[in-house]
Each structure stands twice: as C-alpha cells, then as structure tokens.
Amino acid sequence: MNVLNFNSEQCLRVRRQLDAYLSNELLVETTGEVLRHLESCAACSKELEARTRVRDALRKAAANQVPPEELRHSIQRQVRGMQPGFFGGSRSLSWAFAFAALVIVLGGIATEHWITIQRGRRIVAGVMAIGVSDHIQCAIKGHNYPDIANPPEKLRQKLGPRYAGLLEVVEQKLPGFEVLEAHVCSIPGSPRKYVHFITRGRGTILSVILTRSDGAQLPNGSSFRTVASGGVNLYQAHLDGMNAAGFEAGGYLGFVVSDLSPAVTMQLASGLAPSLKAALDAGSGSQARLDLPLVPVTL
Numbered sequence: 001m002n003v004l005n006f007n008s009e010q011c012l013r014v015r016r017q018l019d020a021y022l023s024n025e026l027l028v029e030t031t032g033e034v035l036r037h038l039e040s041c042a043a044c045s046k047e048l049e050a051r052t053r054v055r056d057a058l059r060k061a062a063a064n065q066v067p068p069e070e071l072r073h074s075i076q077r078q079v080r081g082m083q084p085g086f087f088g089g090s091r092s093l094s095w096a097f098a099f100a101a102l103v104i105v106l107g108g109i110a111t112e113h114w115i116t117i118q119r120g121r122r123i124v125a126g127v128m129a130i131g132v133s134d135h136i137q138c139a140i141k142g143h144n145y146p147d148i149a150n151p152p153e154k155l156r157q158k159l160g161p162r163y164a165g166l167l168e169v170v171e172q173k174l175p176g177f178e179v180l181e182a183h184v185c186s187i188p189g190s191p192r193k194y195v196h197f198i199t200r201g202r203g204t205i206l207s208v209i210l211t212r213s214d215g216a217q218l219p220n221g222s223s224f225r226t227v228a229s230g231g232v233n234l235y236q237a238h239l240d241g242m243n244a245a246g247f248e249a250g251g252y253l254g255f256v257v258s259d260l261s262p263a264v265t266m267q268l269a270s271g272l273a274p275s276l277k278a279a280l281d282a283g284s285g286s287q288a289r290l291d292l293p294l295v296p297v298t299l
C-alpha cells in the first residue's frame, strides 16, 4: 500500500480547513495558505479530491432522489465530522470513496422505501377516514344514540337479517362496552352505507363500523399494518382527534373508532376483528345488500 506522508502540522491544519475551503467559507488569506500547501502536497490534494467527490455524490443523491431530511442531515453531519489524518493517506481516500458509494446506495434504497411508506401511509389515512368520518358525523356530532341502550330485539330489527347476527359478536367481543344503538347509516352527500354500532364504555363513545370496501383497499406490507390478530391485519390512524383501528374482512372494511388511546383502540380491535371477519365470511355466500331503510343522520 502506498502510504502518503501527510502527518505534518501543516497538513493537519490544512485538512481542518478543507471543507470550509470547498464551501468558499475561508478568508482570502487562509485560502491562499491552503492553495499554496495543496500545490506542494500530493496527499492533501488527493484528500481534497476525495472530499469533492463525496460532496458531488451527496449533491446528486439529494437533487435526484430527495431523501428524507433526517437522512440528509445525518450524512452531512458525518461528512463534517470526517477527521483528517487518522487513517493514513490512501486508506482515508478509499474510505472516502466507499463512503460516497454507500451514500448513493443507501440514499437510493432509503428514498425508495421512504416514498413507498409515505404513499402507503396516505392510503391508510384515506381508508381510515372513511370510518372516522362516520363516527364523527353520526355518533359524535349527530348524537344518534339514546342514553339508555335500545333493547337488543330493536337493534337486530334495525340491522336487518343480514347484519343482525353481528350484534352478538360486538356485544361479546367488546367487554365492558354497552351497545346503545345499531343501525345502517350514511353521511349526507356520500353513497356509502355504514353498518354502525354505537357503544359506550370506559367513559366514552366508541363506534364499530363496517362498510363495503367498494374498491377502497388497505396497502399490503408489514410496514403499514400495526399488528396481526387471528389472521387479520390491523391498521392504525389518528384523525380528527380520534384513534381508529381498521381491518379488511370479507369484502368489508371494519373500523373501531374512539377517543381512547391508540393502544386501547388497537387492543379492543384485535379482540373484535377476527370474530367479525369470521361472521362476515360466513355470510358472504349470499350477495351482500344494504337495502335497508337508512337512518337519516341528523347534524
């Protein structure tokens, strides 16, 4: 290995100035001193070349691929922290090239991953908004539930034969919550229909909502789902002050929405989702129809 001699006082001083020199941040006098040294010192010239390449690579990675801010900042910090003089000339050089290559590769992978994750999160938030909006419009703003729970026969009647059986599932799998109301509802201006259970427990109102997916789909991939419970992937979102857990089941989207903590919401949903999915799958032999009289949502 060709070890270049650069360990003089002057080399160390110049190397400390190289980044500032590259950024045009040096005083004229210091620039002159650095230039004079570079003319006579091959080792420092090579070091300058290496750092220029790292900078170019970073600039290209940043311009073409827009990595997340944190990644860019951490790379910049690392480059600034590159200590001159500790590795020996040529090792320092190859380290610089390896680092530049790593930055490009990692930057590319991280950026692609980041874009996929951002896209996925937007899709999750969009799907979750379907459930959260019904909870807010119908249960919270509309207050479409009685203070004293409707009797189960009445709720089954409101749900109709297709969904009446789900009442039992909600009652059993949501311990500590009382089903005050169950109906099929819709939000003014939207054709979407919701099978809506409004429950009370833990000092708040919690909705269990099912709606035909109608093309709305949660993204695949473990980066987006929060937990898997009984073969059902659960997704999580915080929207409009509410925490929602969402899942797909037999052509439906299911939601548990409340202002309880994300952890509690997920825990309740993970107890409920597999049974709701089983009930919906069992009923999916017949064509699902939501042709019941709608409960008008009063706002």
Ligand SMILES: [Zn+2]
Residues within 6 Å of the ligand: 006, 010, 011, 012, 014, 037, 041, 042, 043, 044, 045
């Ligand atoms: Zn030198």
Ligand SMILES: [Zn+2]
Residues within 6 Å of the ligand: 134, 138, 139, 144, 183, 184, 185, 186, 194, 196
């Ligand atoms: Zn409703």
